[in-house]
Amino acid sequence: MATLKKIPLVLMGCGGVGRQLLQNIVSCRSLHANLGVHLRVVGVSDSKSLVVASDVFTKEFNDNLLSEICRLKADHSSLSMLISGFGGECQVFLDSDLRGKLLEIASLLGISTGLAFVDCSASSETVEILTQAVDLGCCIVLANKKPLTSTMEDYDKLVSRPRRIRYESTVGAGLPVIASLNRILSSGDPVHRIVGSLSGTLGYVMSEVEDGKPLSQVVKAAKSLGYTEPDPRDDLSGMDVARKALILARLLGMRINIDSIKIESLYPEEMGPNIMSVEDFLSTGLPLLDNDIGERVRKASLNGNVLRYVCVIEGSRCTVGIQELPKNSPLGRLRGSDNVLEIYSRCYSEQPLVIQGAGAGNDTTAAGVLADILDIQDLFP
Numbered sequence: 001m002a003t004l005k006k007i008p009l010v011l012m013g014c015g016g017v018g019r020q021l022l023q024n025i026v027s028c029r030s031l032h033a034n035l036g037v038h039l040r041v042v043g044v045s046d047s048k049s050l051v052v053a054s055d056v057f058t059k060e061f062n063d064n065l066l067s068e069i070c071r072l073k074a075d076h077s078s079l080s081m082l083i084s085g086f087g088g089e090c091q092v093f094l095d096s097d098l099r100g101k102l103l104e105i106a107s108l109l110g111i112s113t114g115l116a117f118v119d120c121s122a123s124s125e126t127v128e129i130l131t132q133a134v135d136l137g138c139c140i141v142l143a144n145k146k147p148l149t150s151t152m153e154d155y156d157k158l159v160s161r162p163r164r165i166r167y168e169s170t171v172g173a174g175l176p177v178i179a180s181l182n183r184i185l186s187s188g189d190p191v192h193r194i195v196g197s198l199s200g201t202l203g204y205v206m207s208e209v210e211d212g213k214p215l216s217q218v219v220k221a222a223k224s225l226g227y228t229e230p231d232p233r234d235d236l237s238g239m240d241v242a243r244k245a246l247i248l249a250r251l252l253g254m255r256i257n258i259d260s261i262k263i264e265s266l267y268p269e270e271m272g273p274n275i276m277s278v279e280d281f282l283s284t285g286l287p288l289l290d291n292d293i294g295e296r297v298r299k300a301s302l303n304g305n306v307l308r309y310v311c312v313i314e315g316s317r318c319t320v321g322i323q324e325l326p327k328n329s330p331l332g333r334l335r336g337s338d339n340v341l342e343i344y345s346r347c348y349s350e351q352p353l354v355i356q357g358a359g360a361g362n363d364t365t366a367a368g369v370l371a372d373i374l375d376i377q378d379l380f381p
């Protein structure tokens with residue numbers, strides 16, 4: 001039997017998406033073997049700790065350990081609990097030691113193996129490690145939008161080796177949005193307009209409210225289905241859509257920051273994260289908004305219209321906000337967590353290229369991340 005090409009990776013963030021990714025890695029073992037590759041997980045981190053294989057050159061987490069990590073994190077336990085059962089196979093690093101250890105692994109495996117740092121956290125703190133990992137020859141795979149929507153300087157560093165970064169799941173979850181845009185742009189076909197509905201949560205929320213359900217109930221359902229950000233206010237404020245818009249705009253060459261995008265929020269400032277906890281927002285804040293949003297949706301429906309949270313990128317302009325659209329328009333017909341994106345370019349001028357499908361959920365997002373990891377490995381022998 002031919003030797004399998006080994007692809008080492010470190011996973012940062014082990015929540016809904018990260019755990020699904022680990023489960024998919026385990027369940028795809030024989031599929032990957034048929035493709036001639038083997039994914040070697042050598043480290044996993046969460047917000048407080050990092051577990052690392054005892055020798056990152058020769059060892060990896062076996063499938064029992066990966067399943068145990070998923071079980072522990074699904075129970076909201078600390079990764080440090082692993083030491084009790086798997087002490088010989090892994091080491092745990094906490095707080096201040098964590099960053100140094102990640103950079104040590106990056107310098108050991110970056111240039112020689114193209115070690116992939118896979119960011120499935122929702123944190124803005126990972127950008128510092130990721131930019132340094134780029135300098136150490138590592139590959140970067142992102143579901144987390146925050147690193148690419150940080151400063152222009154961080155963005156430039158992250159994409160400075162374009163063949164070593166993939167971030168398909170940051171926009172449209174598993175949908176091939178970034179790959180399609182890269183193909184169009186690299187063929188010299190200029191993209192002059194993108195219009196889309198890019199939030200699985202807001203799409204789901206709007207279509208459920210259209211069916212008469214209260215906002216407060218459908219936001220909770222969206223959270224339990226894995227569509228929302230850890231704090232659903234990131235979705236309801238429009239910030240998550242703005243981040244996706246910024247990622248697309250920067251890909252098109254616009255040198256703008258998040259504060260250049262005007263963002264329309266579905267909740268008032270006094271329900272913001274600095275004032276209310278997520279739990280209070282869900283239990284006491286949101287119900288106060290039920291009538292208002294229900295009324296807006298009903299009014300639109302009297303005109304044969306629906307409300308959609310729309311992103312438009314055109315010329316040097318990038319906007320996100322609520323629009324009232326005909327029920328039978330491409331965006332108006334969207335249901336559930338589906339996203340739709342229309343791309344207009346020289347080749348797609350009269351009829352846009354349209355990409356549509358599930359735009360949120362742990363499964364589709366983790367699938368996008370896994371496909372990115374496999375895609376990037378062609379660089380390495």
Ligand SMILES: NC(=O)C1=CN([C@@H]2O[C@H](COP(=O)(O)OP(=O)(O)OC[C@H]3O[C@@H](n4cnc5c(N)ncnc54)[C@H](OP(=O)(O)O)[C@@H]3O)[C@@H](O)[C@H]2O)C=CC1
Pocket residue numbers: 012013014015016017018045046047048073120121122123125126143144145146169170171172173200226227228229230359360361362365
């Ligand atoms: N769900 C979806 O449909 C989609 C999600 N995404 C993106 O995927 C990412 C993950 O989402 P999801 O799994 O739902 O989020 P979760 O909140 O379920 O998980 C986030 C994980 O990140 C960990 N974490 C927090 N800070 C850090 C840090 N500094 N370093 C390493 N890990 C950290 C958390 O640790 P702890 O367990 O200790 O809290 C947690 O394990 C988000 O960025 C989201 O925007 C993208 C497309 C679609």
Ligand SMILES: N[C@@H](CC=O)C(=O)O
Pocket residue numbers: 170171172173198199200201202227228229235240359360361
């Ligand atoms: N919270 C996001 C998840 C994907 O990016 C959404 O609802 O679209």
